Amino acid sequence: MSTQTVLIVEDEKDIRELLAFNCRREGFFVIEADNGYQAAALAAEKEPDVILLDLMLPGMDGLSVCKILQRSAATAAIPVIMLTAKGEEIDRIVGLEVGASDYVVKPFSTREVMLRIKSVLKRTAPGPGPNSLDCGAVRLDTTRHAAFVDDAEIALTLTEFRLLEDLLRHAGKVRTREQLLDSVWGYSFEGYARTVDTHIRRLRSKLGNAADTVETVRGMGYRAKG
């Protein structure tokens, strides 16, 4: 495995250097930024393997940086670990409106941060999956977060996109509602399994004449035609 690059975005110099020191000791190549603009620019230029991103930054904050990274195909796939002080913000990040892969709450132990970096890299390394999923008339570009039917782009909401992505990643195989809830909504979702049905329905209606790409397997769940 070649050397991997970590981008550390943190305005407090002491913390930044502490993190950088530890990262280097673990064998990573480190680049640093102390504000959001610089972070976005460096991420685009260097395309690091993982980004440590402080939520509270002067000027543009971490969430905005995240959103910018999401928009660009080159940087959308880079995993982001959020550093956050506030407990309340966690929900929003974990809800992953912004696409963060993980988060660490301040005050953190450097050891914890290192472990999370490794964990995220391990998760990403063995192929982050193809960034283009095809299934008949339906195509999904995961880096652009865009969906197409017969090469015409259709607008999907976040949940619909994730749902379709999960089905397509397991094309042909049955996915139970439980599995879909785990994968799309997350373990901590305390909801109703029928919620899946509703989103399947919305998804189908947006798929138009390709609606039958998503098949019902009665008594089991749903399956993408494969």
Place this chain on the structure above:
Amino acid sequence: MSTQTVLIVEDEKDIRELLAFNCRREGFFVIEADNGYQAAALAAEKEPDVILLDLMLPGMDGLSVCKILQRSAATAAIPVIMLTAKGEEIDRIVGLEVGASDYVVKPFSTREVMLRIKSVLKRTAPGPGPNSLDCGAVRLDTTRHAAFVDDAEIALTLTEFRLLEDLLRHAGKVRTREQLLDSVWGYSFEGYARTVDTHIRRLRSKLGNAADTVETVRGMGYRAKG
């Protein structure tokens, strides 16, 4: 799939019983321990499929239990899910280093714990048998939940599919109605044995010219042509 065993290690009786209740409801066999010594002993003796381990225990704590389990070849491979109280961040990370497969932070939702158990077991468990069953012109793909006759897909209902799956998994051997009821309908089914006949018939009719794949053994039950 045979029943899987969960070892629950938790000193607070209420929590332990809550977890045990939910595990049993999910079909697991449950053994319990309220301290570390007992946990280590039980793990070595019973070799459960997964261990739910509270971090804070009287006497020997969860970490020590983990380390002990790691040392013995028989128990090292057993996945451990840590239960930690909030604010023990460092500890829970160390727990992961020590070989825990996952962790849940208290207060947890039982649903989340159940999902993590299943997830861990899925990760660990070797494939639940082949996912493609062949028998002459008939083929069954269990992951897709699809059946084929002469490579043409046919639509089976859930019961029909399970019935055919059971027969094919025991291809050539006679399956009595009782065995089929247990396997396909579940032990708790209090029904009429002749129900099997009806489903066999429906199955045969859908199998078309491969109907004779399912043979009748008079006085005994049914058998897939082997």
Place this chain on the structure above:
DNA sequence: CCCTTGCGTTACGGTTTTGTGACGGTTGCG
């Protein structure tokens, strides 16, 4: 050859599962 037993077949009512439309709550944005 006849009788008994077991199985195949058909039909049907009830139950379960899924589709569908609608509603209220939340969030982000202007």
Place this chain on the structure above:
DNA sequence: CGCAACCGTCACAAAACCGTAACGCAAGGG
């Protein structure tokens, strides 16, 4: 603050599925 988008839930309708019963045929033993 109002608006729009999105999401989770609910209630009802539709469809699929299932279990049971009844009847007749076939098999096998005496």
